[in-house]
Amino acid sequence: MPKGKGGESGRTGMARSPGALPRIFSGTHTKTIDAKGRVSVPPDFRARFASPELGLYVMRSVTGEEALDVFEAAEFTCFVSNSEQVFSSEAMDSAFAIFGSALNLRLDREGRIVLPEEFREYARIDAEACFIGLGRHFQIWEPVRGRAKQDEAFRNAVRNRDTISLPLAREGGATS
Secondary structure, eight states: OOOBTTTBEEEOOOOOOSTTSOOOBOSEEEEEBOTTSEEEOOHHHHTTOSOGGGOEEEEEOTTSSSSEEEEEHHHHHHHHHTOOOTTSHHHHHHHHHHTTTOEEEOOOTTSEEEOOHHHHHHTTOOSEEEEEEOBSSEEEEOHHHHHHHHHHHHHHHHHTGGGOOOOOBOGGGOBO
């Protein structure tokens, strides 16, 4: 993909329909990481944040993928409210995996975050980072591996399309 302004290449952006449609993280954007480990969060993603001053919560992905899960602060607090049995072994494992590894990263004036070295090593991110929207949150990948994961997921979705339930059309043929 050709690179645009600010070291970015990308597809689509963020759903921005006025009215009843939710604003979601969507699209794929590749951004350059500078020598200080700073990377610009895609503007379409930044526009979705309810409270950018609260920063982002970034953690190793609990999906098992070598990627980073990123949540807007308000969304991340849902993990706390959904932690009912705090002393069960499953809850403790989840707390260690989620809260023990998550860092609150603040955006600078230019919309950049500093990706800590330990996170870059975990996700094998070097000179560029690939931001992939996943609806309520997004992930950060090494670009080649991120695109390969998207291709794999697409093939799986096509193969399993009969089990996917999406309200793609409304009565009268109008799409949502």
